[in-house]
Structures are given as C-alpha cells and as structure tokens.
Amino acid sequence: MKVKDLVEVGLLYVGVPAVTLYPLGFVGTFVQMWRDEFFPYYDFNIVWNAVAMVPNTVVVGRAYSSCTSPWSPPYWAWASLR
Amino acid sequence: MGVASLTSGFLRKRRVEDDQPGQSGNRRGLWVLYLLVLLPVAGFLAYNGVHVNDGLDVLFLAGFLAFSAVGGVLIGHVKLRGHDQWFFPGLAAAYAVTVIAAVCIAALDTPTLPLVEIRAESDTLPSCSDLQTDRVFVKVSEAPNLLYLYNESGFFAFSVFDVQPLRYQQDCPTLRTQG
Numbered sequence: 001m002k003v004k005d006l007v008e009v010g011l012l013y014v015g016v017p018a019v020t021l022y023p024l025g026f027v028g029t030f031v032q033m034w035r036d037e038f039f040p041y042y043d044f045n046i047v048w049n050a051v052a053m054v055p056n057t058v059v060v061g062r063a064y065s066s067c068t069s070p071w072s073p074p075y076w077a078w079a080s081l082r
Numbered sequence: 083m084g085v086a087s088l089t090s091g092f093l094r095k096r097r098v099e100d101d102q103p104g105q106s107g108n109r110r111g112l113w114v115l116y117l118l119v120l121l122p123v124a125g126f127l128a129y130n131g132v133h134v135n136d137g138l139d140v141l142f143l144a145g146f147l148a149f150s151a152v153g154g155v156l157i158g159h160v161k162l163r164g165h166d167q168w169f170f171p172g173l174a175a176a177y178a179v180t181v182i183a184a185v186c187i188a189a190l191d192t193p194t195l196p197l198v199e200i201r202a203e204s205d206t207l208p209s210c211s212d213l214q215t216d217r218v219f220v221k222v223s224e225a226p227n228l229l230y231l232y233n234e235s236g237f238f239a240f241s242v243f244d245v246q247p248l249r250y251q252q253d254c255p256t257l258r259t260q261g
Contacts (some may be wrong), residue, residue, distance in 0.1 A: 003112060012173070016177065020177075020181065024181055024184065024185070027185050028184070028185050028188035028189075029193055029194075030193060031185060031188060031189040032188060032192060032193040033193050034200070035138075035189060036192055036193060036220075037097070037234070038192075038220055038221070038232065038233055038234055038248060039232050039237070040232075040234055040236060041237065046237065049210055050222055050230075050232070050237060051232050053222050054193075054195065054223055055223055055224040058195065058210075061194065062193075062194050063186070065194070066184045066188050067184065073135075
C-alpha cells in the first residue's frame, strides 16, 4: 500500500468522521434541547446560544455516542464498507 | 448495514443475470445473519433505549428508519461499483444521509447534561421522587463565578455563591421525559 493510499484511507475512516463530530453533536444537542420539556424556550436564537455554551467535549461526546450506539447509521454505514 | 448488504447482493445478482441469463448466482450474502441475529438485538436495545411519547417522536423514528434505509441502499451501490468516479460522492451522500438519521434518533433523547440540585440541604442523596423541582436544574456550563442552568421556569445565569451547595443528581427519567 502506498503512502497516498494510506492517507486516503486515513482521511476516509478517521478524518471525515472527526471533522463532522462537532457539527453533528451541535445539531443533535440543538434538537434535543429544543425538544427538552425542561427547556422552556423554542426561539431559535435562545436555543442556539444555550447549545453554544455547552462545553465542546460534551457536544463531541454526544456525537460520538450517536455514532457508536448499536443502531447508529453512520457507524454501520462505515462498518459495512469494509 | 443489512440494507447495504441486501442492496449490493441484489445488484450483484441482477448483474450476473444480465451477463449470464439462467444463472442467478445464488449469493445470499450476510443479510440473513443481519435479519436473524442483529435485527432482534438492535430491536431489543432500541426498545429499551428509545422512548417514543408523542406524534413528533413517531415522525423522528420514521425519519431515522427511512434515512437509515436510504443510507444502506447508497452504501450497497458504492460497495458494488467499487472505486469508480462515483465512489467519493456516493460515500459522501451516504454519510450525510446517515448523519441525518443519527440526528433523528438523537432527537428522541434528552441532552446529555447533568441534573443538579441547588441549595441542597439534606446530607443524603435524595431519590428522584423526593426532589423539589423548583431547585432542580439542568447544568449547561460554567464560567468564573457563574453557572448557566435551566429548568421549566427559565434559563438562568446564577452566581455560584447564590446556589451553594450544589449537588449533582443521578439522571431522573421521570423528570426529563422528552416532549
């Protein structure tokens, strides 16, 4: 396997999921907070600001758990490529 | 994953039939394994982990199933076609669709943020039913001397000195039922 192939495989299986983890976690947390009965606002800006305050590690962790749960579509899509 | 295998198996079978009429190929792939083993396991885990409470939940669940199936079909196509000019666009499309499916399933859950009790008085950790709901908040984040908390009455920035002692609670599903 050439170095170029290794880089491509690395980008495909590690780079792309890593780059999309935060946006996925942000959107997931946004939808969850918007639907949380405990959170009394539905205004886009307020929900956005609240999610922006959530620590990055929590947001990324949310995305990670979404991607690695037993019924996670991204995980299985990636896994079925092998 | 099962849909991906099923799709690639179906397409492969059709290709064989096109090339050599009369020979179906008889390649069943792994989809029987997925159907008999993984699907019940996934169903069991989903039954215990996914909470469907209202019509919007049903909509999100349907979206999850639909987008997962579309993602599986796309992956099946990508697998079968191999490294041609549609490999990366197909992969990107499949990933985007499955990410949407993941967001749909995440919408059925509450945010992974800790539940805290402000001005906690008792020495023992109270059970969920014993909590005074006006003192229970979800902690969003903290800054120097500030805590960002919310509950049904609003989203607040409290001074840390006003809420002492602050006690983290175990998750109370009865309090955090998704709307």
